[in-house]
Amino acid sequence: MAARQLNRDQIFELFSRLAEANPAPRTELDYGNDYQLLVAVVLSAQATDAGVNKATRPLFREVKTPAQMVALGEEALKEHIKTIGLFNTKAKNVIALSEALIANHGGEVPRDRDALTQLPGVGRKTANVVMNTAFGEETFAVDTHIFRVGNRTGLAPGKNVLIVEKGLEKRVPQPFRRDAHHWLILHGRYVCKARKPECWRCVIRDICLFKDKTPAP
DNA sequence: ATCCCGAGGG
DNA sequence: CCCTCTGGAT
Numbered sequence: 001m002a003a004r005q006l007n008r009d010q011i012f013e014l015f016s017r018l019a020e021a022n023p024a025p026r027t028e029l030d031y032g033n034d035y036q037l038l039v040a041v042v043l044s045a046q047a048t049d050a051g052v053n054k055a056t057r058p059l060f061r062e063v064k065t066p067a068q069m070v071a072l073g074e075e076a077l078k079e080h081i082k083t084i085g086l087f088n089t090k091a092k093n094v095i096a097l098s099e100a101l102i103a104n105h106g107g108e109v110p111r112d113r114d115a116l117t118q119l120p121g122v123g124r125k126t127a128n129v130v131m132n133t134a135f136g137e138e139t140f141a142v143d144t145h146i147f148r149v150g151n152r153t154g155l156a157p158g159k160n161v162l163i164v165e166k167g168l169e170k171r172v173p174q175p176f177r178r179d180a181h182h183w184l185i186l187h188g189r190y191v192c193k194a195r196k197p198e199c200w201r202c203v204i205r206d207i208c209l210f211k212d213k214t215p216a217p
Numbered sequence: 218a219t220c221c222c223g224a225g226g227g
Numbered sequence: 228c229c230c231t232c233t234g235g236a237t
Contacts, residue, residue, distance in 0.1 A: 027233085028233090029233085041233075042234090042235095044232085044233055044234090045232090045233080045234040045235070046221085046222080046223095046231085046232055046233090046234060046235095047222095047223080047224085047232055047233090048224075048225075048231085048232050048233090049232090049233075050224095050225090050232095051223080051224060051225080051232080052233095054224095082223080083223060083224070084222085084223065084224085085221080085222040085223045085224075085232080086220095086221050086222050086223085086234085086235090087221090087222070087223075088221070088222080089220090089221055089222090089235080089236085090221090093235085093236095120235095120236095121234090121235065121236085122235085123234060123235050123236085124234095124235095125233075125234060125235085126233085126234075126235085129233065141233070142233090143232090143233035143234080144231080144232070144233070144234085145232090145233065146233080161234095181233090185233060188233090189232090189233085193231090194230080194231060194232085195226085195227075195230065195231070196227080
């Protein structure tokens with residue numbers, strides 16, 4: 001029993017408009033190299049990009065490599081990221097992940113999903129973000145925003161993130177596949193917000209299947 | 218299904 | 228006060 005979903009023409013129009021609204025989308029996480037990106041994405045679980053950037057700005061000035069992170073140590077890392085939620089688990093994972101990079105990957109960030117998800121604290125979503133942002137692959141990292149937008153709009157309905165990811169893989173057309181991830185994130189963060197979506201100023205308002213469209217305040 | 222867990226916004 | 232934020236491991 002399939003949920004209501006958009007057709008091919010509607011999906012093409014949806015991305016055309018999101019692309020026009022934001023021609024060159026980019027992650028809002030700050031980082032200087034692939035390793036720092038990986039760490040920033042791990043830290044961003046259940047946290048805002050702004051909050052992560054506040055902590056990583058001083059951290060990344062000192063730490064640019066896995067070896068430097070291991071040298072810093074878990075307790076000092078905790079002090080750096082104390083303002084981020086789940087900091088205890090994250091600090092432990094970042095140290096272990098850095099040690100694994102040194103031991104198994106020559107200190108480099110691996111490019112394939114299997115190797116990435118074997119790293120401590122790195123699941124499918126984080127791996128997909130790194131593959132897309134660092135290596136330019138057409139992966140669809142389904143986070144809280146994309147899960148919500150996919151379901152609300154009818155772009156890629158699904159009761160769990162893997163179903164939504166498969167729906168996106170199947171339906172998102174070229175030339176939008178590379179940056180679809182960023183457009184959906186930005187749309188979810190600033191317009192199609194969880195608590196109070198701003199439908200009155202949404203550029204895909206007429207396409208979206210969301211029932212309870214919100215009026216202008 | 219539950220735990221981890223601080224900052225920011227409404 | 229409450230909910231949300233680019234989840235992962237058990």
